[in-house]
Structure formats: C-alpha cells, structure tokens
Amino acid sequence: MTVRGKVLLFASVAVGLIVLVGAFLFVLADRGRASMERMLAIQKQTELYGRMTDESLGYLHELLQAHGTGGDTRALLAEREKQAEQGFSHLRELVRQEKKDATEAEELVRIDQLQRAHLDWLRRSERSVREAPAGSEATLLHGALSSFRAQVAPLLERAWDLERAELDAHTQEGQRALRMGRACGLLVPGVALGLLCSLAIAIYLTIRRSLLEMLRGAERLGSGDLKTLLPEGGRDEYGQLARSFNRMAVQLQEALRERERSNALLEETVHQRTAELEQANARLTESLTQLQATQSQLLFADRLATIGQLAAGVGHEINNPLAFVLSNLNYAQQVVTDLDAAPTEVERRELLESLAEAREGAERVRLIVRDLKMLSHPDDRESGPVDLVKVVRSAAKMAAHEIRDRARLVQLVENVPPVRGNSARLCQVFLNLLINAAHAISPGAVERNEIQLVARVEDAQRVTVEVRDTGCGIPADKLERIFEPFFTTKPVGQGSGLGLSVCQRIISSHGGDISVESEVGRGTTFRVSLPMHGGEARA
Incomplete structure (x- = not known):
C-alpha cells in the first residue's frame, strides 16, 4: 500500500470513529432531552391538579361572600368556567407532549371525565348558593365540600397517583440512561483511541523504516559515493523515490565527468576574460579622468560665460570710478604744475580732497576686481x-x-x-x-x-x-x-x-x-x- 493509501486509511478510520462517537452522543443527548421534556410536562400537570383543588376552595368562599353581599354569582361562575376550560386545554397539551404512544387516548379520556365532573360541581355549587336562604353559609360550605370530595377529589387523586408513578418511572429510566451513557462515554472513546493509536503506530513504523533506508542512501550519495544505489523494491512512494535517486546518481556521475572537462575550458576562459577586464578598467579609468577634467572645464566655462555676460555692465561699473580717478588726478596735476611756491591752505585742502576722492574711486575698482577674481578662480x-x-x-x-x-x-x-x-x-x-x-x-x-x-x-x-x-x-x-x-x-x-x-x-x-x-x-x-x-x- 502506498503512503497516500495509508494516510487515507488512517483518516477514514479516524473520521468514521469520530462520526460513530458523535452519533452515539447525539442519541444519548436526544434521549435525555426527550426524558427531560416528559418529566417537565408531568410536573406541570401535577401543579395544575394541585392548583385546581386550591382554586375550588377559593371558589366556594367567593360564592358565599357574593351571596352574603348580594353579588352576582352567575358572573363568578362564568369566570370560573372560563378558567377551568383554559386549565384543561393546557392539561391536554401537556399530555400530548408527554404521551406519544397508545396511553395518550386513555389519559385524555380521564381528563375529559375530570373536566365534566369539575364543571358540574362548579354549576351545582353556584346554584345551591344562589337558591339557599340567608344564614345557611356553613351548611352550604359543608355540602359543597362533601360534594367535591365525592365527585372531583377521587379523579384528582387518581390523576396525581398516575403522574407520580410516571414521574418515578421516568426518573429511574433517566438514571439507567445516565449510567449507560457514562459507561459508553468511557468505553467507546477508549476503544476508538486504542484503534487509532494502533493504526498510527503501524503506519509510522512502516514510513520510518523506509525513510531511514532512504536517509542512509542519501548520506552515501552526499558523501560522493555515487556507485552505491538505493534498493528499488516496492510500488509505493519510497520505491518511486529510490528509483529517482538512482537515476540522479547516474546523472551526477555523467555531470561530474562533464564538469571536469568544463573546468579546464572555464579556467582558460577566465584568464582570457581577466586580461580583457583589466584592459577595460584601464580604459574606464582614463575615460573617468577625462570626464572629471571635462566637468571641471564645463563649470569653469560656465563661470567665464557668466563673466562674459556681465562684461558690459562690469566695464561700466569700473569706467565710472576710473573716470572719477582720472579727473581728480588731472586736477591735482594741474594744481601742482601751476604752483610756483608753497600752496595756500585752501589750495592744500582742495588738493587733498581731490587725492582722497581719487583713492576712493581706485578702492571701488579694486573691490570690483576682487569680486571678479573670486568668480573666475579656476581651482574647483x-x-x-x-x-x-x-x-x-x-x-x-x-x-x-x-x-x-x-x-x-x-x-x-x-x-x-x-x-x-x-x-x-x-x-x-x-x-x-x-x-x-x-x-x-x-x-x-x-x-x-x-x-x-x-x-x-x-x-x-x-x-x-x-x-x-x-x-x-x-x-x-x-x-x-x-x-x-x-x-x-x-x-x-x-x-x-x-x-x-x-x-x-x-x-x-x-x-x-x-x-x-x-x-x-x-x-x-x-x-x-x-x-x-x-x-x-x-x-
């Protein structure tokens, strides 16, 4: 069997056991739910029977009170009949929920008898109270109670006894189902777990044995032993993998021989490409040096182009202070030429002012030239x-x-x-x-x-x-x-x-x-x- 088949078998068994345990638990839960519903229905019936007795006694006191005060006893009767009808309808519904077998019809017949007896007692009690003379309340109460005990009470006691017996029977059945479910809850999962563990161990040992053989063969193949092949027995995945390993070993032997032939050719090619690469690197270094020089020249040329663009304006900026300097120097030269003796104080002051103005103009020219020198400096x-x-x-x-x-x-x-x-x-x-x-x-x-x-x-x-x-x-x-x-x-x-x-x-x-x-x-x-x-x- 292949590994895939083994895994599918294990998965199928596991799923089947899980479904079996789930179905068993579902059946137990459904039985418990049905038993609980029946017990609740029985308990509600018992409560209705007890409430019917209490309400009957209260009905008598209400009739007597209405008779003594002149109230309407017929309205009180109608209200009690309506309540009784609702109560008995509820009883029938509870019986239908509880009885789902042949005893349902018998229980409904008993309820019909009890209903007729109870309604008949309500009407007779109302008529007796309404027709009785004043002052006979004690006699009326005693007679109505005696009539209730004779006609209605036996039916109620019988219904109580039957419901208590059914409740005891359901309780015993529930206890038996609980003990059975507890035992099965321990036995069935244990059996399923044992079966799954046995199957898993069998599959694990088979796969482990195959993998160990494959691992030892792979280690020999990895260490360079290409002549020792894996056993190819079996039709499972291990056999297919062993055959693939053996084919790979044969191909590796051929590839190894081809690699030895290629290494010699590759070594020769590497030497040749290395020489070509060194020549290309030398050319690239020379080109990079030329590119850097060209870039520096381009930056410097752009500055010179900017200076050329500014030439006319800069010339005008220099021309103005130069004209100012020449005019003042000419004036100073003329004054010095025309002097035959020491200058007067006024001439001396005017001569100094002209020379100071000429110096100021020359300083302006020097600053302009300095700024141009900063821009045109070639060393970037x-x-x-x-x-x-x-x-x-x-x-x-x-x-x-x-x-x-x-x-x-x-x-x-x-x-x-x-x-x-x-x-x-x-x-x-x-x-x-x-x-x-x-x-x-x-x-x-x-x-x-x-x-x-x-x-x-x-x-x-x-x-x-x-x-x-x-x-x-x-x-x-x-x-x-x-x-x-x-x-x-x-x-x-x-x-x-x-x-x-x-x-x-x-x-x-x-x-x-x-x-x-x-x-x-x-x-x-x-x-x-x-x-x-x-x-x-x-x-």
Whole structure:
C-alpha cells in the first residue's frame, strides 16, 4: 500500500470513529432531552391538579361572600368556567407532549371525565348558593365540600397517583440512561483511541523504516559515493523515490565527468576574460579622468560665460570710478604744475580732497576686481569653510548692474554660520540665480518689483539661502524641467540652458539641495540648502 493509501486509511478510520462517537452522543443527548421534556410536562400537570383543588376552595368562599353581599354569582361562575376550560386545554397539551404512544387516548379520556365532573360541581355549587336562604353559609360550605370530595377529589387523586408513578418511572429510566451513557462515554472513546493509536503506530513504523533506508542512501550519495544505489523494491512512494535517486546518481556521475572537462575550458576562459577586464578598467579609468577634467572645464566655462555676460555692465561699473580717478588726478596735476611756491591752505585742502576722492574711486575698482577674481578662480577642488555672507554679497555686487533698472535688491544675510565648500563655485550659483531673477522682471518698474536675498539657519546642521523675485514666474508644465541641461525658458539666443543644471550639480557636490517654487504672474523662489561647516552655528 502506498503512503497516500495509508494516510487515507488512517483518516477514514479516524473520521468514521469520530462520526460513530458523535452519533452515539447525539442519541444519548436526544434521549435525555426527550426524558427531560416528559418529566417537565408531568410536573406541570401535577401543579395544575394541585392548583385546581386550591382554586375550588377559593371558589366556594367567593360564592358565599357574593351571596352574603348580594353579588352576582352567575358572573363568578362564568369566570370560573372560563378558567377551568383554559386549565384543561393546557392539561391536554401537556399530555400530548408527554404521551406519544397508545396511553395518550386513555389519559385524555380521564381528563375529559375530570373536566365534566369539575364543571358540574362548579354549576351545582353556584346554584345551591344562589337558591339557599340567608344564614345557611356553613351548611352550604359543608355540602359543597362533601360534594367535591365525592365527585372531583377521587379523579384528582387518581390523576396525581398516575403522574407520580410516571414521574418515578421516568426518573429511574433517566438514571439507567445516565449510567449507560457514562459507561459508553468511557468505553467507546477508549476503544476508538486504542484503534487509532494502533493504526498510527503501524503506519509510522512502516514510513520510518523506509525513510531511514532512504536517509542512509542519501548520506552515501552526499558523501560522493555515487556507485552505491538505493534498493528499488516496492510500488509505493519510497520505491518511486529510490528509483529517482538512482537515476540522479547516474546523472551526477555523467555531470561530474562533464564538469571536469568544463573546468579546464572555464579556467582558460577566465584568464582570457581577466586580461580583457583589466584592459577595460584601464580604459574606464582614463575615460573617468577625462570626464572629471571635462566637468571641471564645463563649470569653469560656465563661470567665464557668466563673466562674459556681465562684461558690459562690469566695464561700466569700473569706467565710472576710473573716470572719477582720472579727473581728480588731472586736477591735482594741474594744481601742482601751476604752483610756483608753497600752496595756500585752501589750495592744500582742495588738493587733498581731490587725492582722497581719487583713492576712493581706485578702492571701488579694486573691490570690483576682487569680486571678479573670486568668480573666475579656476581651482574647483579647494574645499573648506566658506563665509556665506561674503559670497552672497559678492554675487549681489556683480549682478547689481542687471538688477538696477529692474527691481530693488533687499539683502537679509546677517549672522549665518560658515558652510563647507568652494567659494568660487558657490558664488557662481548665487550669481546665476540673481541674474535669472533679474531677467524674469521687465526693465522700468523698479518701485513695483523686488528681489530678496534671505539667509537663515534652518536647523542645527543646515543653512538655507532663498532668492525671491516678483517676476513673471515659470509655467507649471516647465517647472519640472528647469534643471535639465540645455533647457531654458528664455528667448532663443539669450540663454544656453546650462545655468540651472550647473547650479544643481554644484549644490549636490556640496551635500546640499536646491528647490524651486513659482507661480505665473507672482514670482519665483529658489531655495538652496547647504550643510554647516563643523555642524555648529555661530552665536
């Protein structure tokens, strides 16, 4: 027999025994329920018989009281007849519940006799009381009681005796059924449990013996002994599995020989691929070096392009103080040339004022050149603490000529801690953002437009710089693409589309992030978040 057949046999026997025990318990429970219902019906009949006697005595007292006070005894009779009919109907229903055999008709006949006798006694008692003269209550009560004992009481006593006998019989039958159920409740589960255990042990031993043989064969096969095969006797699952193991052993022998042949070929292939991989790694390293150099050149070229874009404005910024310096120097030279003797106090004061003004103009030129030198510094690899206030203000100065005719520039960049990075690359980011903000505003409406530079400490580790403008804004369908290379919202010929892409790359290389919020017609806000240098804010 197969393992599946054994398991199905065990399951069938178990289910059969469970059904047998369940059916037996159900039969016992049903018999107990029927016996309990019959006993309850008998008890209710007994109670009705006792209540009938008590109500009869009460009926006599009510008749006598009504006769003495001049009340209506017929109404009292009608009420008692109605109660008696209900009581006897209930008795018949209880008998039908209790008697489900040939004795039911006999019991109903006795109830009919008792009902006729009781109703006849009720009517005769009412008529006797109603027709009796006043003052004869004692005689009436004695006569009615005697009539009840003679006509109704024997039937009631007989009914009581019969019900008590039936109750005793049912009690004895219930006790016998209880003893039988208790004995069967111990015997039947014990027999079923013994049978199931025997069957389970037999199946377990058979399966265990087969599994041990299979396990020993599998261990030999796992240790490399591919020549020792498992015995293939039997038509059960073990026999099928043994045959499968043997076929697998033969296939493993063939695979082992094939593997030995493949290993030699694989070793040669590995040496060849390793050499090719080393050559590819060398080429990849060279390409990566070139890519890094190209990226640095691209960032530097973008800064130079920004400087070129600012050239005209920066030239104007430098030209004004230079003209001022030359004018004052020419004046000083003319004064010195025209002097034949020591200058007067007034001439001396005017000469000093001209030289001081010329020095102030030269200082302005020096500051502009310094800001340009910061932006055009070619070494992007230098990294260290950067004064963000200085960088932002330098970018604002270089973009001032682009902003001057378009909007008011508001700078709120005081008291922020230094960040870690490269000042030239960060200056390039904020200069691009400021120029973009200026180009988003049409010239000629300075009082109505504003560009804000706001720097603040975001938390204990980061500093945030916002560049806000009140320009035309960026449409929602283009907002997601503004950081893509070569994408621009400016007219053709006015932008390369690299500025924001380069800004994003620079900020990402500093461990920060850049985001944008914009609404058409209301303006744009670029938000740059950078990590603090050392993670501590300044007081």
